[in-house]
Amino acid sequence: MPHRCLPTKQDLARVFLIIFASVALVATGCGSDDQTDNDESANANVEENAGHGDDVGVDDAGGDNTGEVEDTGNGDQDDVGVDDVGPEDVGDDDVGVDAGDDAGLTCDEGLLACGEECVDTDDDNLHCGECFNACDGDLQCFDGACGCDGELEVCSDNQCVDTSSNFDHCGECDEPCEGTQVCNDSTCQDDCDSGLEECSGACVDTDTSDDHCGDCGEACDGDLQCSGGSCGCESGLDVCNENQCVDFMNDDDHCGECGEACDGDLQCSDGSCECADGLDVCNENQCVDFMNDDDHCGDCNESCDGAGETCVDGQCEGGSDETSFADDVVPIFSACTGCHGGSGGLTLSSDPYGNLVDVEAGCDGNTRVIPGDPDESYLVRKLEGGPDICGGQMPQGGTLPSEDIDTIRQWIDEGALDN
Numbered sequence: 001m002p003h004r005c006l007p008t009k010q011d012l013a014r015v016f017l018i019i020f021a022s023v024a025l026v027a028t029g030c031g032s033d034d035q036t037d038n039d040e041s042a043n044a045n046v047e048e049n050a051g052h053g054d055d056v057g058v059d060d061a062g063g064d065n066t067g068e069v070e071d072t073g074n075g076d077q078d079d080v081g082v083d084d085v086g087p088e089d090v091g092d093d094d095v096g097v098d099a100g101d102d103a104g105l106t107c108d109e110g111l112l113a114c115g116e117e118c119v120d121t122d123d124d125n126l127h128c129g130e131c132f133n134a135c136d137g138d139l140q141c142f143d144g145a146c147g148c149d150g151e152l153e154v155c156s157d158n159q160c161v162d163t164s165s166n167f168d169h170c171g172e173c174d175e176p177c178e179g180t181q182v183c184n185d186s187t188c189q190d191d192c193d194s195g196l197e198e199c200s201g202a203c204v205d206t207d208t209s210d211d212h213c214g215d216c217g218e219a220c221d222g223d224l225q226c227s228g229g230s231c232g233c234e235s236g237l238d239v240c241n242e243n244q245c246v247d248f249m250n251d252d253d254h255c256g257e258c259g260e261a262c263d264g265d266l267q268c269s270d271g272s273c274e275c276a277d278g279l280d281v282c283n284e285n286q287c288v289d290f291m292n293d294d295d296h297c298g299d300c301n302e303s304c305d306g307a308g309e310t311c312v313d314g315q316c317e318g319g320s321d322e323t324s325f326a327d328d329v330v331p332i333f334s335a336c337t338g339c340h341g342g343s344g345g346l347t348l349s350s351d352p353y354g355n356l357v358d359v360e361a362g363c364d365g366n367t368r369v370i371p372g373d374p375d376e377s378y379l380v381r382k383l384e385g386g387p388d389i390c391g392g393q394m395p396q397g398g399t400l401p402s403e404d405i406d407t408i409r410q411w412i413d414e415g416a417l418d419n
């Protein structure tokens with residue numbers, strides 16, 4: 001550890017970070033030091049690490065801090081904070097795992113029930129590899145293990161560090177540069193190579209550095225990446241919500257443009273919300289198969305609602321056949337024959353067919369039943385109470401249930417057959 005008498009800006013920044021991190025860990029009680037040694041096997045083997053691996057990490061952190069801590073006089077607090085966290089955490093983890101096992105939640109394939117939620121332990125930072133195994137610090141969950149992204153290395157305090165240009169971890173973790181040196185391509189030296197810019201002791205290419213894009217400290221956040229000195233999305237992707245990179249061609253939340261979400265059954269395809277191949281859109285966002293959808297048979301909202309009907313090749317089939325005069329219509333006339341046994345000019349008690357179909361009504365210019373034309377058939381108009389009828393609505397003193405009128409209409413519509 002180099003000895004420095006005055007704290008530099010970096011020192012102060014680091015001390016603040018450490019204090020903040022410690023406070024946050026203690027406050028939430030959920031920071032786990034299990035992965036402090038951070039190789040991929042650490043997670044596979046949490047039991048072993050609990051209580052042992054921890055200590056290594058904690059000591060590391062403490063040792064690392066000591067140099068700066070002496071400068072500022074805050075060392076004791078830091079150490080206490082860090083030490084406190086370890087044991088508490090192990091307890092939390094155990095409780096968490098139990099809760100996960102007990103939850104009666106059913107999750108989709110590939111997901112695990114952790115407490116009240118279903119998670120993918122492959123990439124869930126709070127449940128990495130197993131329930132309630134949270135990734136600490138900068139670490140993220142990759143394939144069920146907490147680690148750092150890409151080329152970054154895990155240094156003490158679960159920091160993800162680019163050791164090629166980090167003043168405190170130059171070349172490798174915990175190898176700080178001294179004084180006014182800079183970390184250039186993993187080596188401490190006096191100045192940055194040409195083409196690189198010094199940002200707080202790190203030599204970076206501001207054309208491509210995500211942390212110093214275009215200028216020191218100008219970090220690209222969210223999905224954005226630094227290219228040519230400005231933060232943007234990979235080619236082919238567009239920026240939505242300031243820092244999200246999306247593919248307008250197939251993003252269900254941003255289809256064709258930012259914020260255009262495909263709702264219901266619709267999915268984004270080539271930049272527009274559509275139904276999967278072979279399906280049609282009904283009611284704005286439903287995707288249906290006209291060939292076999294009982295509610296949309298052959299067309300939207302054409303339902304097969306007859307008893308026993310189903311949609312086959314776009315047609316409703318299998319229900320009751322065409323209306324039968326003898327079986328469906330004549331029984332309705334039982335409500336009429338009390339009067340129409342001979343009175344009222346209409347006889348329905350015998351040969352109802354012969355007395356109705358193509359027979360002129362007593363009311364001039366009307367025909368009782370015109371095959372194929374229920375609206376013009378006088379029988380229907382008498383039953384419905386209009387239009388243009390002589391006398392009153394039938395049956396006198398009441399009305400027929402509408403299903404019965406529908407049956408008579410249907411029979412006439414189908415050609416008023418004597419069937």
Ligand code: HEC
Nearest residue numbers: 335336339344346361362363379382390391392394395396
């Ligand atoms: C309470 C007695 C009564 C009942 C029940 C009754 N009708 Fe009538 N119906 C009459 C009378 C009376 C007339 C003649 C006066 C008129 O047209 O309103 C008549 C006329 C008609 C006419 C017109 C005939 C024509 O050629 O002008 C039709 C059609 C008719 N009834 C159908 C029916 C049907 C169908 C029912 C049963 C659902 C029925 N009626 C029940 C008494 C009745």
